[in-house]
Amino acid sequence: MDLIDWRDSRPIYEQIVESIKKLILMDVLRPGEQLPSVRSLAMENATNPNTVQKAYAELERQGFSYTVRGRGVFVADNNVLKERKRTELLDELSETLREAADLGIDPAKLCSEALSAIQGAAKGGNA
Amino acid sequence: MDLIDWRDSRPIYEQIVESIKKLILMDVLRPGEQLPSVRSLAMENATNPNTVQKAYAELERQGFSYTVRGRGVFVADNNVLKERKRTELLDELSETLREAADLGIDPAKLCSEALSAIQGAAKGGNA
Amino acid sequence: MDLIDWRDSRPIYEQIVESIKKLILMDVLRPGEQLPSVRSLAMENATNPNTVQKAYAELERQGFSYTVRGRGVFVADNNVLKERKRTELLDELSETLREAADLGIDPAKLCSEALSAIQGAAKGGNA
Amino acid sequence: MDLIDWRDSRPIYEQIVESIKKLILMDVLRPGEQLPSVRSLAMENATNPNTVQKAYAELERQGFSYTVRGRGVFVADNNVLKERKRTELLDELSETLREAADLGIDPAKLCSEALSAIQGAAKGGNA
C-alpha cells in the first residue's frame, strides 16, 4: 500500500485517511477485513506510529472502521458509507456548477463537456 | 469591498486573492480600473499592509493585474482570463466525475441531479 | 513618439532614456536634430515635466545630447556612441555565454542556434 | 553557502533565489537533497527568516523545490529544469543579437568575438 505523497502539502495523517477511504469505497478493502497494524503501516510508509494512529482514529470517527482491543482495526460493513460519499460528490459538483453559473458560464454545457472528457479518457486509459 | 471571512481557515491573503479574482471575472472590477491602494485596503479590512501586498503580488503573478510604481495597481485587460477560469472549472468537474465513476456511480446521473439542485436554488436564491 | 509602457515596472525616466537612446542609435533621430521640448514631451506622454527633465539630464550625462539654453536639447553628433553600444552588447553577450558554459552548455552551439533564430525572424518579420 | 552580495542592489530574496537556482543547475545541490532550513539559512546569512521564506516560496513556484510541512524543503527531481534554463539563455542571446542587428552591427561577428572572449578568460581564469 502506497498511501503517502511526500510532496503533497496536506498533512500525512489526512493523506492516509483519504487513501484508505478510497480503498474501502472502491471495494479493494472489503467489510470485515483487517487493516494493517499501526506499527506495520508506520514502518511500511516510513512515518511515525503517532501519525498512523491519528489517521486510524479519524477513520473510525467517520465510521469507516472499528477497533477490537488486542485484535486490531477492521473495515466497517456499512453500506451507508457509499451513499454518504455520493452525497459528498454531489455537493462538490453543485458547488462547482454554481460558481460557473455565477460567471455566466452555462453549467449544462460544462457538464456535458466534462462527461465527454472522462468517457474519452476512460476508453484510452484505465477503463 | 468585504473580502475577508474571519471564520474561514484559509490564509487571509488567499481569501483576498480569490475575492478579487471573482470580482474581476464577474466584471464588477473592469479592465484598466484601479484597485484600492495596499494601505487603504488594509485599513478597510482591518488587516496588515504586508498581507494585502502579498495578495496583490499573487494576483499579478496570475495575470489578473499589473502594477505601476508610484501610481497603483490596475486590473489587467486580458480577456483570456475568463477562458482560463472556464478550463479550470472544467478540470475540477471532470476530476469529481471521474472519482464518482471509479466508485461505480453513474456520472451522468450525478450531473443531472446537480444541475437540478442549482436551478432550484437559483430560483429561490440570488437569480 | 510613444516612449512609455505603463505596465513596465522600470521607472518612467529610465524608459524614456532607453527609448531615445535606441532612436538615436538607429539613426531615427539624427545628429544635430532638436529633441522635443521637455514640456511638449511631457504632455504627449501624459507624464510630469520633472520626469522628462530627469531623462534629458541622464541622456546628456551619457553624451547622447547637449543643451543650448533658451534654444532646446539637441542630438549629439558623436559617432563614438555606436562603438560604445557595441562594446556594451558584446559584454552582455559574453556574460550570457559564460553562464551557459558554467552550466555545461556548449556556447558555440547556443550561438549558432540564436543566429538562426533571428535570421528566420528577420525574413518573416521586420527585416 | 554564501548567497548574498550586500553591495548588490537587487532584493535579498531575489539574490537567494538566483544563487540556489544556480547551485541546482550546476548539480551542486542534487535532486531530492534537503535545502537548509529557513531559520538556519537566515542565521548563516545574517538576514531575516521571512526573507528566506519568500525566497523559498519563489523557488517552489518556479518548480525548483518542493516542501514537506514539518520536514523541510527539498530539491525537485525535475530534469526539465536544465532544458528550461537553456531555452531561457537562448532567448536572452537572441534578444541581444537582434538588438545588435537593428543597429547595423553584424550579429555573427559579435558572436565570434564574444566566444573568443570567454575562451580566453576561461584559460586564464577559473577553467
Place this chain on the structure above:
DNA sequence: GTGGTCTAGACCACT
C-alpha cells in the same frame, strides 16, 4: 525541530 502566516513598524524609489 520544521515551514506558513500574520502584525507592527520602518525605509526606499518613484510620481
Place this chain on the structure above:
DNA sequence: GTGGTCTAGACCACG
C-alpha cells in the same frame, strides 16, 4: 501619495 522590501517578533500546524 503609491508599491516594494526588510526586520523583529509572534503564533500556528505538523512531526
